[in-house]
Amino acid sequence: MSGTLAASGLSVRYETPHGSVHALRHVDIEAHPGEVIGIVGESGCGKSTLVTALANLLPANARIDGAIRYNGVDLAKLDAHRQRLLRGDEIALVGQDPMTAFNPVLTIGDQLVDFQHHRKDLSRTLKRARIAAMLARVGIADAERRMRSYPHELSGGMRQRVAIAAALLTDPGLLIADEPTTALDVTMEAQIIHLLRELRREYNGIVIVVSHHLGVIAELCDRVYVMYAGEVVEGGEVDAIFHDPRHPYTQALLACDPARFHDRLDRLPTIPGSLPSLIQPPPGCVYAPRCGKAFAPCKTIAPPLVKLTACHAARCYVATP
Amino acid sequence: MSPLLAVEDLSVSFGRSSLLDRLINPFPLPGFNVVDDVTLSLMPAETLGLVGESGSGKTTLARTILGLVRAAAGRIVFEGREVATPSDFRAMRRRSAMMFQDPVASLSPRLRVSTLLTEPQVIQGLPMQDRRAAAKALLALVGLPASFVDRFPHELSGGQARRVGVARALAMKPRLLLADEPTAGLDVSVQGDVLNLIGELKRELGFATMIVTHNLAMIRHVSDRLAIMYLGRLVETGPTQEVFSAPLHPYTATLIRSEPIPDPRRRSHNLAITGEIPSVFRRPSGCEFHTRCPLVQSRCKTEAPIYRPMGAGRLVRCHFPLQTGGREREAVSRASANPRGN
Ligand SMILES: Nc1ncnc2c1ncn2[C@@H]1O[C@H](COP(=O)(O)OP(=O)(O)OP(=O)(O)O)[C@@H](O)[C@H]1O
Ligand SMILES: Nc1ncnc2c1ncn2[C@@H]1O[C@H](COP(=O)(O)OP(=O)(O)OP(=O)(O)O)[C@@H](O)[C@H]1O
Ligand code: SF4
Numbered sequence: 001m002s003g004t005l006a007a008s009g010l011s012v013r014y015e016t017p018h019g020s021v022h023a024l025r026h027v028d029i030e031a032h033p034g035e036v037i038g039i040v041g042e043s044g045c046g047k048s049t050l051v052t053a054l055a056n057l058l059p060a061n062a063r064i065d066g067a068i069r070y071n072g073v074d075l076a077k078l079d080a081h082r083q084r085l086l087r088g089d090e091i092a093l094v095g096q097d098p099m100t101a102f103n104p105v106l107t108i109g110d111q112l113v114d115f116q117h118h119r120k121d122l123s124r125t126l127k128r129a130r131i132a133a134m135l136a137r138v139g140i141a142d143a144e145r146r147m148r149s150y151p152h153e154l155s156g157g158m159r160q161r162v163a164i165a166a167a168l169l170t171d172p173g174l175l176i177a178d179e180p181t182t183a184l185d186v187t188m189e190a191q192i193i194h195l196l197r198e199l200r201r202e203y204n205g206i207v208i209v210v211s212h213h214l215g216v217i218a219e220l221c222d223r224v225y226v227m228y229a230g231e232v233v234e235g236g237e238v239d240a241i242f243h244d245p246r247h248p249y250t251q252a253l254l255a256c257d258p259a260r261f262h263d264r265l266d267r268l269p270t271i272p273g274s275l276p277s278l279i280q281p282p283p284g285c286v287y288a289p290r291c292g293k294a295f296a297p298c299k300t301i302a303p304p305l306v307k308l309t310a311c312h313a314a315r316c317y318v319a320t321p
Numbered sequence: 322m323s324p325l326l327a328v329e330d331l332s333v334s335f336g337r338s339s340l341l342d343r344l345i346n347p348f349p350l351p352g353f354n355v356v357d358d359v360t361l362s363l364m365p366a367e368t369l370g371l372v373g374e375s376g377s378g379k380t381t382l383a384r385t386i387l388g389l390v391r392a393a394a395g396r397i398v399f400e401g402r403e404v405a406t407p408s409d410f411r412a413m414r415r416r417s418a419m420m421f422q423d424p425v426a427s428l429s430p431r432l433r434v435s436t437l438l439t440e441p442q443v444i445q446g447l448p449m450q451d452r453r454a455a456a457k458a459l460l461a462l463v464g465l466p467a468s469f470v471d472r473f474p475h476e477l478s479g480g481q482a483r484r485v486g487v488a489r490a491l492a493m494k495p496r497l498l499l500a501d502e503p504t505a506g507l508d509v510s511v512q513g514d515v516l517n518l519i520g521e522l523k524r525e526l527g528f529a530t531m532i533v534t535h536n537l538a539m540i541r542h543v544s545d546r547l548a549i550m551y552l553g554r555l556v557e558t559g560p561t562q563e564v565f566s567a568p569l570h571p572y573t574a575t576l577i578r579s580e581p582i583p584d585p586r587r588r589s590h591n592l593a594i595t596g597e598i599p600s601v602f603r604r605p606s607g608c609e610f611h612t613r614c615p616l617v618q619s620r621c622k623t624e625a626p627i628y629r630p631m632g633a634g635r636l637v638r639c640h641f642p643l644q645t646g647g648r649e650r651e652a653v654s655r656a657s658a659n660p661r662g663n
């Protein structure tokens with residue numbers, strides 16, 4: 001089973017002793033069966049917050065507003081039991097720090113068996129066979145033996161791949177992967193990208209990928225959302241985002257990619273300035289403090305989302321269709 | 322000039338042997354070398370990039386250099402003296418810093434950022450007038466707001482935790498910095514900030530850096546030399562620019578070719594490497610890359626190539642190294658372009 005995912009007016013704040021961190025503000029995104037969605041943006045802008053909210057796994061100090069509908073059902077309105085069922089069965093999240101996803105005192109094999117708890121129809125032997133096959137698909141050699149390893153006995157990239165395998169074993173309709181390839185060498189990365197593409201085709205499900213690796217986003221995704229300081233500032237088809245970016249932040253981000261420079265640089269390009277405080281977000285455009293194109297209204301009145309084409313939009317005064 | 326750090330014939334082996342392990346696990350695994358016979362050196366103020374397969378032993382090598390893992394064989398020489406006893410390693414660690422691969426998990430969850438940042442200095446016995454002020458100064462250095470001193474690691478985003486890791490490492494004013502995937506999880510702009518910062522401090526303090534990374538686009542700009550690892554062994558070393566422009570080892574060439582291009586109009590619809598991925602538990606015979614090498618010959622399957630010099634400052638472990646711009650490189654492109662569909 002898989003269906004459309006839509007978040008509307010989604011806001012998340014974290015309560016801390018120093019005030020509320022407004023990590024996500026009025027975010028609208030949607031994803032359709034068969035799509036691979038990419039999420040990019042500055043470190044700390046709320047990407048993990050967004051995907052953990054979609055997977056219903058936010059920490060206790062988080063407060064959430066707005067609606068998340070999956071397959072026509074409002075996830076926030078489900079009771080705790082149904083939410084858990086959905087999470088084990090339909091929605092899988094591969095977290096950003098794979099070491100924290102595993103129990104350090106259980107072997108990989110035992111944990112992966114537990115991940116399939118909803119498959120009451122399968123025997124333990126069958127479950128172990130599925131695990132071995134899935135580990136091989138994510139490029140882990142000698143799967144039988146690796147299943148007897150503890151998490152600390154795997155390399156960083158192996159843990160990442162085991163986390164991906166764990167998510168895939170639940171046959172999710174919605175797979176969310178937060179930085180799934182950071183610890184993988186490029187050949188392994190290519191293999192994982194290939195696998196995710198294949199799966200999208202096989203299951204006609206939704207894949208949401210958060211990545212800082214713009215090459216991965218370009219290679220894998222159909223549509224991309226660009227986030228900055230808790231907001232989605234631009235969204236569109238992958239080709240439009242890479243070849244016709246309209247938001248000044250998107251343009252600056254793409255220009256910083258060291259992959260664009262073949263000759264050795266002494267200093268890597270960066271965007272001057274830093275992310276604004278999320279405790280007191282700027283009143284106008286969130287990017288105004290760093291934007292080279294900012295003019296008077298930018299600092300005081302938040303710009304509207306401008307629709308550029310049927311599926312390309314940017315939150316900026318200077319973006320025009 | 323003599324190297325700051327020299328690693329000679331270093332091997333590291335993991336195996337289950339303790340009694341407890343044997344009780345828990347009825348089928349103990351025999352020992353296996355995850356780092357095998359690695360020889361490397363690092364000049365003062367040099368930046369070495371260590372690149373290689375996932376699971377090829379890079380993290381283990383870095384941890385062994387700092388004495389966090391015991392070597393099975395080989396020597397480590399730091400500032401001209403052999404590092405052998407636990408107290409030698411402690412002395413070396415006081416002059417070195419390590420940035421760990423898992424940013425959040427490597428920070429103690431119960432400590433606030435202020436404590437995390439100044440703890441190494443306290444352990445090192447450096448004078449500490451005002452720990453909070455020092456912590457705030459370090460945060461500013463890595464571009465984080467001062468208010469973060471009171472945060473716990475789980476209240477940071479992945480990239481923020483990584484920046485705290487940089488601040489922590491640099492707080493020690495090290496001679497040697499071992500950075501394990503320092504840019505994983507950082508956006509390209511913050512990644513630039515972190516590397517420019519390491520570069521500036523390096524020029525100021527003159528420390529040597531070993532950067533373990535999968536990020537080829539970045540390492541090509543920031544390293545002087547590259548070492549490529551495969552299954553626990555070095556397969557190629559050389560000056561960064563030369564390795565990128567004319568790789569000698571087929572694995573290096575494949576790595577460079579597989580890097581996805583940030584342009585959706587230039588997608589590659591194939592897997593650059595196909596073939597069986599080997600495991601340290603069962604090393605392939607002959608050349609260990611032969612199960613995946615696009616240029617494999619029959620000799621490769623039986624005879625292990627030695628690690629030999631080729632040209633100035635370059636070493637390669639291959640019977641048939643690629644020549645600069647020659648036929649063989651085209652062959653790699655052709656062989657690895659065998660489409661597997663999309
Ligand atoms: N539990 C928490 N309590 C307080 N603040 C938090 C908490 N978790 C995250 N934050 C803050 O919320 C903001 C968004 O964090 P998030 O992890 O979503 O960012 P991100 O976009 O995933 O960043 P990265 O690319 O670095 O992983 C950050 O400024 C972070 O410091
Ligand atoms: N404590 C341990 N016990 C047993 N095996 C281990 C242990 N630590 C690492 N290994 C094994 O050593 C090998 C090398 O691991 P290492 O973490 O050094 O790889 P790596 O090159 O850093 O990989 P990655 O790029 O994925 O981080 C792997 O096969 C791993 O399973
Ligand atoms: S609205 Fe103004 S400040 Fe914001 S991105 Fe556009 S031009 Fe820049």
Ligand code: SF4
Pocket residue numbers: 570571572608609610611614615616617618621626638639640641642
């Ligand atoms: S020795 Fe043979 S199999 Fe090994 S890398 Fe060289 S050509 Fe390939």
Ligand SMILES: [Mg+2]
Pocket residue numbers: 047048049096178478479480
């Ligand atoms: Mg994150």
Ligand SMILES: [Mg+2]
Pocket residue numbers: 155156157379380381422501
């Ligand atoms: Mg590692």
